[in-house]
Amino acid sequence: MLLIAFKIEIIEMSGKEKWTPEEEETFRQQYPTTPNKILAARLGRTPLAISMKATHLGLTKKDAEKPASFTNSFEPLTREETLKLDKIDLLGVNWSLLEMFRRELTNPELRTRDRIRLMHTMSSHTATISAVMRGSEDQLGSEDDLKAQFIRLEYDEGEKTTPRRIRYGRRTYVLIEKPVAVKG
Amino acid sequence: MSLSDEDCRQLVARLLSDTDYALKLRRDSYSLVEEAARDAAVMKRLASDPIFFSNLILGIRHTPYQTRFLASRAKRIVLRWPRQSGKTLSLAAYAAEQNQPHHTPRAVTRYVTSRSSID
Numbered sequence: 001m002l003l004i005a006f007k008i009e010i011i012e013m014s015g016k017e018k019w020t021p022e023e024e025e026t027f028r029q030q031y032p033t034t035p036n037k038i039l040a041a042r043l044g045r046t047p048l049a050i051s052m053k054a055t056h057l058g059l060t061k062k063d064a065e066k067p068a069s070f071t072n073s074f075e076p077l078t079r080e081e082t083l084k085l086d087k088i089d090l091l092g093v094n095w096s097l098l099e100m101f102r103r104e105l106t107n108p109e110l111r112t113r114d115r116i117r118l119m120h121t122m123s124s125h126t127a128t129i130s131a132v133m134r135g136s137e138d139q140l141g142s143e144d145d146l147k148a149q150f151i152r153l154e155y156d157e158g159e160k161t162t163p164r165r166i167r168y169g170r171r172t173y174v175l176i177e178k179p180v181a182v183k184g
Numbered sequence: 185m186s187l188s189d190e191d192c193r194q195l196v197a198r199l200l201s202d203t204d205y206a207l208k209l210r211r212d213s214y215s216l217v218e219e220a221a222r223d224a225a226v227m228k229r230l231a232s233d234p235i236f237f238s239n240l241i242l243g244i245r246h247t248p249y250q251t252r253f254l255a256s257r258a259k260r261i262v263l264r265w266p267r268q269s270g271k272t273l274s275l276a277a278y279a280a281e282q283n284q285p286h287h288t289p290r291a292v293t294r295y296v297t298s299r300s301s302i303d
Contacts, residue, residue: 009258013249013265 019053031059059130098122187219196223199240206239217241234281242277249276254281 019027023043030039031054036047043050054060101122106114187195198205199220210217217240220226230237238244246254253263253267253274265271272294279292 006260007258008260009256010262010264011249011253011256013269 023125024057027053028057028059032061090129094126097125112173187216192219195220197225199226200229201237202247203236206236207243207245210240210243231284234278237281237284238277242280244273244277246270246274246277250277254278 036050040047040050105118220239235251238246238254249269263271
């Protein structure tokens with residue numbers, strides 16, 4: 001039998017090498033908080049491979065340590081406090097508030113729900129201060145409606161209530177029982 | 185569609201630097217592919233890079249193991265892949281790339297050892 005030796009290249013299907021311990025450690029740390037697509041690009045694997053590896057290691061996205069609750073670090077002014085300030089002071093207060101809101105809104109760990117609440121609060125404060133500066137707070141009607149300018153932020157541990165929304169002019173206000181926004 | 189020289193230069197530069205862009209361009213605007221393929225640098229790359237040829241001309245996105253096959257210059261190649269892994273598709277792409285007009289024509293022979301679809 002005549003044997004002829006050919007140089008043959010064998011191409012196997014296994015695409016990527018086995019996971020190294022370092023890669024596994026990185027994977028364990030980042031998987032709970034990182035989207036699969038991003039992690040796949042970071043580790044040079046496919047999203048499916050990431051998903052399979054997580055199943056193999058018994059990891060889930062629920063393992064992520066989420067912040068206990070959103071902390072509102074703002075102390076909004078009450079209507080009475082607002083009325084005591086002159087317009088220049090109010091302008092300064094409003095500017096500072098907007099700066100603080102803007103800074104907080106850029107926080108990457110802020111959840112979408114809290115971001116929306118924060119934006120509602122910011123809008124409400126601006127509306128209040130603008131109304132007082134125009135000297136037209138009476139446009140807002142009765143005392144109950146004035147209270148509506150302040151939004152109570154609801155948190156995970158707080159009682160769940162559905163605020164009643166009203167439209168006044170171009171703005172939507174949320175009616176609450178107390179006039180002052182509550183801290184987190 | 186006719187591109188200005190500057191646009192064509194930018195298109196070619198992007199094509200040569202980003203292989204995924206070739207796939208996207210072929211899918212979205214084939215007329216631009218025809219424009220770009222007239223460029224000398226693109227033609228040279230098409231002749232030398234089977235992956236680029238496959239992406240831009242055939243519009244096939246290859247898996248890593250298929251890429252290794254297409255990039256191989258060996259005379260005899262054994263593909264040890266399971267069923268439904270893209271052997272025929274890769275071979276077709278390989279044959280198309282190997283038999284471009286500027287290449288010396290080569291016959292591509294396929295041997296299948298057994299029915300690969302049997303589990």
